[in-house]
Amino acid sequence: MSKLKPLLSKRLGFFSFAVILFWLKTYLVYQIEFELGVTGLMQEFILLINPIATTVLLFSFALYFTKPKKAYGALFVVYFLTSVLLYANVLYYREFSDFLTITTMLGAGKVSNGIGASAFALLRPQDLLYWADFLGLLYLAFSKKNGITLDKRPMMKRYAVAMTTLGVTLFAGNLALAESDRPQLLLRTFDRNYIVKYLGINFFTAFDGYQTAQSNQIKASADESDMDTVLNYVNEHYGEPNSEMFGIAEDRNVIYIHLESFQQFLIDYQLEDENGELHEVTPFINSLFDNEDSYSFENFFHQVGQGKTADSEMILENSLYGSPQGGAFTQYGSTNTFQSASQILRSEADYTSAMFHGNVGSFWNRDDTYKSMGIDYFFDDEYYTFTEENRLEYGMKDKVFFQESIQYLEQLPQPFYSKFITVSNHFPYPLDEPNVDFPAATTGDNTIDNYFVTAHYLDEAVEEFFNYLKESGLYDNSIIVLYGDHYGISNARNKSLAPLLGENPEEWTGYDDSMMQRVPAIYHIPGTGKGQISETYSAQIDMLPTLLHLLGIDTKDYVLMGTDMFSPEHDQTVAFRNGDIVTPKYTVDGSVIYDTKTGEEILEPSQEVLSEVETLKEQISMQLSTSDSILQSDLLRFYTPEGLLEDDVADYSYMNQLERLQKLNEQLGEDSTSLYHLNGNESTVPLYKTNAPELAPESEDGLSEEPADTPDTEETTAE
DSSP: OTTHHHHHTSHHHHHHHHHHHHHHHHHHHHHHHOOOOOOHHHHHHHHHHHHHHHHHHHHGGGGGOOSHHHHHHHHHHHHHHHHHHHHHHHHHHHHHSSOOOHHHHHOHHHHHHHTGGGHHHHOOGGGGHHHHHHHHHHHHHHOTTSOOOOOOSOOOHHHHHHHHHHHHHHHHHHHHHHHHHSTTHHHHOOOHHHHHHHHOHHHHHHHHHHHHHHHHHHHHTOOTTHHHHHHHHHHHHOOOOOTTTTTTTTTOEEEEEEETTOOGGGTTOEEEOTTSOEEESOHHHHHHHTOTTEEEEEEEEOOOOTTHHHHHHHHHHHSOOOOSSSOHHHHHTTTOOOOOHHHHHHHHHOOEEEEEESSOTTGGGHHHHHHHTTOSEEEOGGGSOOOTTTEETTEEOHHHHHHHHHHHHTTSOSSEEEEEEOOTTOTTOOOOGGGOOSOOOOSSOHHHHHHHHHHHHHHHHHHHHHHHHHHHTOGGGEEEEEEEOSOSSOGGGHHHHGGGGTOOGGGOOHHHHHHTTBOOEEEEOTTOOOOEEEEEEEEGGGHHHHHHHHTTOOOTTSOOSSOOTTSTTOOOOEEOTTSOEEOSSEEEETTEEEETTTOOBOSSOOHHHHHHHHHHHHHHHHHHHHHHHHHHTTGGGGOOOTTOOOOOGGGOOOSSHHHHHHHHHHHHGGGOOOHHHHTTSOOSGGGOOOOOGGGSOBOTTSOBOOOTTSOOHHHHHHO
């Protein structure tokens, strides 16, 4: 201490000591309070250093005051405010497993409802540590017994500038390391956890404030008249429903199965192994695609941008595109007004809605966005039992996920609208040996080679879920929609994939890249018997109007960018988020025009062709810009269709959902429509059969055994 006293008696020394204390405190909070999903030495190192840059930058503010009292006073004010921010996030995270946003801070009512009433219950003994540093600094500065005196010499401003410059330089280095480990971190901003993990809690707050201010400025300049352009477009673009298809699934439960990274080329694809033997990759999904009760689309395209999976959800739930940059869920999900599938179905036909996803609720800001979309229940990772064996980077393995979801699904009042988001077939397509029962490809690119293995696993998981639906009785009274959310193999790898598809890599073109954006869309309606495979060109933007018309709900008054895929007036122009186009006649990739039927480039397009393509570009530009204006200006707050029930986000909570559902069904008594009640108040979980090794009982020697009620793998896939 005797050596430390002279250093602390100098202003730069005291400043440096304060920086070190706050840095260590922040890192301690990271380790004790937050679950940031840190993996690997690089991420551990980034987590360790990320508090330093913003701490130096913020604390350097105090050095710009030349007078001692003001300088030390400014340092303590900054130290106190940053400590308050850090501790507020600790309390908020304990309650909601998420970080405070500027919107949440400004919404005093929401904060008090969510955390103020239970603040005392959130306190922990270790909280004393989070304030001991501040109290210790006060003691060092103002106690006359410690032998430390405040530096009364005026501070040269060049020292302050030097410290600010150091903070900026350190942050630039931090950002470079973060970008090397997680590219496009700030452009995509798909999870608040990632921003905190890589760049720190202070930066997250500032960045969130910047995004909020930008969004608020755009919204503030909008008024009701801006909806006129939107409504004119919607009215002109509306497609009358097909009379033969309208209402054929009326009053049925809706079960969406989100096929992660699943591309159309997998349908009916057979992979040749090293011995020349052919293996059908997805036999069960293939059988659904060509089933007499399935209405399938072979020219159906994803339309996601940087938001990837979340973009597909934005499109699916609202018939609105994702953002040109970043993720719409993170940019607009917490504050915007929506006319989502859940809200429409509840208003029109008294549906209950539920989303199932074995990953953290804050990923892509789902926990907030789902509330804004009026989704009644959201079962995230808090509702699933994770082990080292059943966990992947992006959540729970699919077979275990489906099986563990049943306990919640059976409690939902019917009819319900639900979605199951799978993750096992997600880049980089990892799967442990006990779950591998399919050969990998042999291109030498691990991403491509393993893609077929995880796709096969997903296929088995979907089949197990279908078997349960049939056994439980839900199958016959449901419409089950399977869709691919986005590509699994990126354009950069398509040439390596080409030989497996029978194509020459040297002749691969932009047309081929465009066709690789096809993903499956299957509307499976048990009992109809009139299924077909359609060649109609369509895309994710068309899914919501299609579903609503199948359920017998007219969409004329709703703001939807897509058109019913069964409608004779369906618009077959497919717009990609980057402005590229696919139609039955032309495929436009940048400035290059292809003949869609032949795949050949039109080398010298006539004036007629150029004119047609220019018209197409104007059409998709109008569609994209109209959708963007709705989100960016929050225009739906100015327009409520007759009969659409209005929502209050504060009414939604995703805590204790199973208990709430059980209590609801008890109150309804004989009027309950849940599967659990209809099954004589007995759980249907035992009906679920799976060959997941993670769920197999252990033998006496500690090794897993196949459950007696689990179907044989070969029989399951051959069905």
